[in-house]
Amino acid sequence: MQQLKRLLRYLLPYLAYFIPSVLxxxxxxxxxxxxxxxxxxxxxxxLNPSTGSENILLFTIPHTNHTIYLQRFVPSxxxxxxxxxxxxxxxxxxxxxxxxxxxxxxxxxxxxxxxxELRNALYGAILRRSSAFFQRHSTGTLxxxxxxxxxxxxxxxxxxxxxxxxxxFTFIFTVGVVIVLGGKLAWLLVLFVPFIIFSSxxxxxxxxxxxxxxxxxxxxxxxxxxxxxxxxxIVKAFNMExxxxxxxxxAAQRLFRAxxxxxxxxxxxxxxxxxxxxxxxxxxxxxxxxQVVHGAMKPEIFVAFIIAVFKLYDPVRKFALxxxxxxxxxGASSEIFKFxxxxxxxxxxxxxxxxxxxxxxxxxxxxxxxxxxxDTTRKVLHDVSLEVRAxxxxxxxxxxxxxxxxxxxxxxxxxxxxxxxxxxxxxxxRDVTLASLRSQVGVVTxxxxxxxxxxxxxxxxxxxxxxxxxxxxxxxxALAHDFIMELxxxxxxxxxxxxxxxxxGERQRIAIARALLKNAPILVLDExxxxxxxxxxxxxxxxxxxxxxxxxxxxxxxxxxxVRRADRIVVLENGTIAEIGRHEELxxxxxIYRKLYDLQFIDVDARAVAQMSNGAGTY
Numbered sequence: 001m002q003q004l005k006r007l008l009r010y011l012l013p014y015l016a017y018f019i020p021s022v023l024x025x026x027x028x029x030x031x032x033x034x035x036x037x038x039x040x041x042x043x044x045x046x047l048n049p050s051t052g053s054e055n056i057l058l059f060t061i062p063h064t065n066h067t068i069y070l071q072r073f074v075p076s077x078x079x080x081x082x083x084x085x086x087x088x089x090x091x092x093x094x095x096x097x098x099x100x101x102x103x104x105x106x107x108x109x110x111x112x113x114x115x116x117e118l119r120n121a122l123y124g125a126i127l128r129r130s131s132a133f134f135q136r137h138s139t140g141t142l143x144x145x146x147x148x149x150x151x152x153x154x155x156x157x158x159x160x161x162x163x164x165x166x167x168x169f170t171f172i173f174t175v176g177v178v179i180v181l182g183g184k185l186a187w188l189l190v191l192f193v194p195f196i197i198f199s200s201x202x203x204x205x206x207x208x209x210x211x212x213x214x215x216x217x218x219x220x221x222x223x224x225x226x227x228x229x230x231x232x233x234i235v236k237a238f239n240m241e242x243x244x245x246x247x248x249x250x251a252a253q254r255l256f257r258a259x260x261x262x263x264x265x266x267x268x269x270x271x272x273x274x275x276x277x278x279x280x281x282x283x284x285x286x287x288x289x290x291q292v293v294h295g296a297m298k299p300e301i302f303v304a305f306i307i308a309v310f311k312l313y314d315p316v317r318k319f320a321l322x323x324x325x326x327x328x329x330x331g332a333s334s335e336i337f338k339f340x341x342x343x344x345x346x347x348x349x350x351x352x353x354x355x356x357x358x359x360x361x362x363x364x365x366x367x368x369x370x371x372x373x374x375d376t377t378r379k380v381l382h383d384v385s386l387e388v389r390a391x392x393x394x395x396x397x398x399x400x401x402x403x404x405x406x407x408x409x410x411x412x413x414x415x416x417x418x419x420x421x422x423x424x425x426x427x428x429x430r431d432v433t434l435a436s437l438r439s440q441v442g443v444v445t446x447x448x449x450x451x452x453x454x455x456x457x458x459x460x461x462x463x464x465x466x467x468x469x470x471x472x473x474x475x476x477x478a479l480a481h482d483f484i485m486e487l488x489x490x491x492x493x494x495x496x497x498x499x500x501x502x503x504x505g506e507r508q509r510i511a512i513a514r515a516l517l518k519n520a521p522i523l524v525l526d527e528x529x530x531x532x533x534x535x536x537x538x539x540x541x542x543x544x545x546x547x548x549x550x551x552x553x554x555x556x557x558x559x560x561x562x563v564r565r566a567d568r569i570v571v572l573e574n575g576t577i578a579e580i581g582r583h584e585e586l587x588x589x590x591x592i593y594r595k596l597y598d599l600q601f602i603d604v605d606a607r608a609v610a611q612m613s614n615g616a617g618t619y
Contacts, residue, residue: 003330003337007153010117011110018110022165024103029169031096033177036308038089040181041070043300045081056084059180104162111158119150122336130346131414136373137339140223145339148218149332152211156329164322167315174312181305185288185297195276203269203324210262211328215335217255224248230498262328269320277313284309346416348434355432358424358440358521362388362411362552366420369406380406382575383420388554390521395557395566397596402572404556405446408524411554412441424522442520444547446556448507450499455484456491458499459513470517478513478543480506505540512543523548525555569593 011018041056056070070084074091078084126133126142134142178186228235228244235244284306291297297305364386370379380403388394396404409415410422413429422429429437450458459474460466471491475481483506487493499507515523525544544562548555557563564583571579571586571593578592586593 010114014110014113021106024099025165026169027099029173033173039304107162115154125340141219144219152332153329160325171315177308206265207324212331214258217258273317352433355436360425363423368419393553395569398572403575442515442523446526452497474513474517477546480509523551523553
């Protein structure tokens with residue numbers, strides 16, 4: 001019930017559409033019941049003209065002598081029994097059609113509005129999560145929730161909601177018809193209500209559980225799709241097409257079995273309602289025959305009563321299906337609300353202040369950090385203390401797994417420190433708004449992230465109203481303008497998913513242009529040019545030099561030129577600062593930095609000398 005109430009809260013903005021739809025669909029049920037009441041006059045008067053056309057009885061209110069005649073609902077100039085009944089039937093059908101169309105449209109408007117609000121809320125909640133959240137949940141699982149679980153709820157809250165409301169009111173008014181026509185005979189049907197409620201509840205709960213398992217298996221398939229499509233080159237390079245296809249087939253088979261279990265759980269409701277309905281009708285025929293034989297009920301009234309019972313059986317049978325659909329929607333919504341309710345590690349305080357423009361220093365104070373999963377905790381940084389002065393270029397070096405990327409990810413609060421703190425100009429970054437902090441930090445990651453959009457929009461990401469001149473200026477500083485102008489559509493060229501239509505060097509220069517246009521005073525840079533050819537590497541290095549000029553830079557250094565250019569070098573080892581100083585100082589110490597230099601940078605230096613001797617200078 002809590003999930004249902006929470007789901008219905010998203011309906012509040014659309015009550016102006018939902019309430020009229022309920023009234024219109026109630027009209028559908030009323031008019032459907034009215035048409036059932038016409039069966040008696042058709043059999044008793046229209047097909048038996050000798051009975052006359054005066055006072056055509058529609059029904060008698062139970063336990064009273066008050067009778068309702070059909071003439072009350074038709075114009076007075078109709079006198080013939082056939083014209084009276086025909087007019088009532090045609091008019092009620094037309095009105096029912098208008099109410100049906102209008103009510104169905106409005107309830108779907110409200111239902112789709114609810115889904116739109118829910119989808120937006122879910123996407124907004126996921127988008128605001130920290131990087132730790134995305135490490136714990138796979139892309140396929142998140143996409144499955146946003147698409148498949150939302151679609152399951154959408155089906156229930158639009159199509160099924162419209163039909164269930166219509167059938168509900170049809171059921172209510174048809175019950176009234178059954179009671180006024182059948183009298184005491186109608187109460188026999190009450191005996192079957194407990195069986196219907198019990199069986200529907202049991203089947204619905206089973207359907208909810210099996211549907212949730214099916215959605216999870218669908219998420220597994222989407223995970224495989226995401227991995228193999230985005231990593232298609234690796235799949236082809238290792239000749240793994242057959243293996244990946246077999247993995248996909250196994251996942252598809254698991255989904256197939258889960259779907260079959262869901263169908264088996266839900267499909268039993270309809271035949272079960274058939275059995276209960278047939279038993280009820282058999283008993284009614286047995287008892288009703290006695291009343292007709294003894295004159296307690298007219299034959300035409302009994303026929304109308306049986307037809308009304310048949311009509312009553314239809315919504316009862318559908319209610320079981322509707323209940324299954326709503327249970328499946330609740331099962332899907334549980335996953336949606338789970339993602340929306342997860343407590344994120346990185347949260348903005350309600351009292352957070354706007355960070356003033358950066359001017360002095362960045363201070364890491366006894367910073368420790370651990371990666372936490374459901375089962376394990378892995379400590380990566382241990383009591384790191386460091387101060388970066390404004391305008392300083394700080395290079396961070398260390399072996400793989402030393403904590404370099406983690407350290408620089410803490411500054412823009414992609415993660416929050418486990419203990420200790422980070423301050424920008426003496427302002428603890430946990431006490432300032434995320435927007436004001438991140439607006440002053442530019443990030444160029446090792447993995448270049450571009451979007452399937454135009455080059456202009458990728459460079460101006462986050463600043464859609466920036467002028468074309470500023471975009472081109474940033475591109476020129478990043479040495480990207482020339483290759484952009486060589487493209488057929490220039491800055492309006494669509495670059496494909498992750499910039500797949502560009503080379504590695506071109507993608508990195510677009511990322512650098514984006515950082516230049518942001519013009520943040522602090523730059524976090526994970527320098528990576530090892531995969532580029534000599535010419536592209538030289539261009540990227542020149543672009544990086546333009547980007548770093550006049551900024552406070554914390555760079556994970558992979559290049560000897562960057563290390564030498566740095567004002568200070570921090571050497572991380574096992575999550576702690578092992579050494580700190582300038583290149584020359586650390587070389588004289590003959591410590592960890594010297595060892596890293598000999599293992600890593602000396603080969604780079606030798607290659608650079610060889611390239612320069614061949615006329616292909618990189619530095």
